[in-house]
Amino acid sequence: MDLINLTIHELRDLIRNREVSSEEIVRSFLSRIEKLEDKVGSFITLTKEKAIEDARKIDKKIKEDISNLSDLAGIPVGIKDNIVTEGIKTTCGSRILKNFIPPYDATVVKRLKLSDAIIIGKTNMDEFAMGSSTENSAFKITKNPWDLNKVPGGSSGGSAAAVSASLVPYALGSSTGGSIRQPAAFCGIVGLKPTYGLVSRYGLVAFASSFDQIGPLTKDVEDCAIVLNSIIGFDKKDSTSVDNGNIDYTKALMKDIRGIKVALPKEYFDDKVDNRIKEKVLDAVKVLEKLGAKIDYVSLPFSEYALATYYILAPSEASSNLARFDGVRYGERVENYNSVEELIVKTRTKMFGDEVKRRIMIGTYFLSSSHYSKYYKKAQQMRTLIIRDFERVFRDFDIIISPTTPTLPYEIGEKKLVSMYFSDVLTVSANIVGIPAITLPCGYIDGLPVGMQILGKIFGEIDILSVAYAYEKNSDFQKRIPEIKEGIKSGV
């Protein structure tokens, strides 16, 4: 049986019926990794021996009793390398943490372990999650499994490529401005950024704390709901954690979508988006309309300011968060220094990559007393206006649908700096507003996947999951598997 192309729920059923063991599953994925990791480059660290050891323990448990078995029990997972794992190296894709071994688990990791999930490795990412292509990793460039010449998106590009290439059945990523949805869309899988506060950030190395959220990257919508179920919940260790009760998100899958009100913001379908992508998304909207959804165009007039708002606030928060990397308590340290000041400056200068330096510097600039009002405060006021935009639309609508990305996956090396920043133009708003948003495949153009983004109200995960599931059941895009080869070079 070919286990590697199965979803979590399919693997779960096999385990429950005692048709396969966890060890067999883990070994299948490990041999897939052995075969393809050199081509795809999804992982920074692999934990093969520990994974097999864990699988054996869980198999023993399964042998005894399956009545309390979690949906994730015995199934491997990849964890983005900015989520701390006790005893497993966590680098954030940065040289400054290249040997950092966390002394504790992030809350999400604790929860996965309580569900008997098996960590198989830590996935590649743009350094400190700053980037949209995973080219900014200090260790390797991850490739897009649909075309190895193309980027997988980022910053959770390792997680997205690993799921897409069936190196793991699912992975965790993190999103500050689109770092789950954009790579999921580029790699043809499902990715969810939950409502801010739904998933604990404790143990997620901070980039921009008022935006960051951890979320699942999976092969289908049912898996997304299953993973969400096991990582949510109030955590007193995260001061922004919100108690939203104990919801079973798989119940969303049964929900009827007839009569659900869908808004299409005209600003998300304008000329910054590839026409072919728009067409695919509108085709998908037609499918939903046939299923009984009510569709209407709306306007979110402040959308065009979302990207600028984000690129002020996120680097500002980052410049403050990354001040902790000083070479004193953890992380790499330069060998020769004559003062504490020199130690800090030399360590940071040597160990941070250019994009991280740029964001720290521009953030420092925005926060400096002479620019604070003009940039930082102004962007926070814009954040209020953007939130109001969404609140107004959500008074009359249940969900918003748009493309996830303005372009198809681009060539490795093609985009730099500000042109790269525009990758996030359709995703940043959900992080600015704090609302949940999911992406799922809605077609292919030239053999590359296209993502549809569904945004919901605060704690509206049930709405977006139910619509995503209804669409998925009425399309067959989830069933396509990449061949993992190089496409035709389109010339950069």
Place this chain on the structure above:
Amino acid sequence: MKISQKEIKHIAKLAKLEIDENDVEKFTNQLTAILELVEKLNEVDTEGIEPTYNIYHSKNFFREDIIKPSLEREKALSNAEETTEGHFVLKI
């Protein structure tokens, strides 16, 4: 607006970074490009709009001041380059 090379050096200093003389121009141009992107906000009058610091506008969570176990000293020091008697060591 353009950032000057002098400003770049000043920001780098504040951020505890050193910019190589050969890279000053590169960073100046790159940061100027970012500034040009974000200056789009000048088109909007935000006078009197309440800034959003946190989407829930939540107050701080307070708790009783009760001592509870936290990360053990040994673990807290486990990633330090050098330690002695429970302290971090710098060689100056």
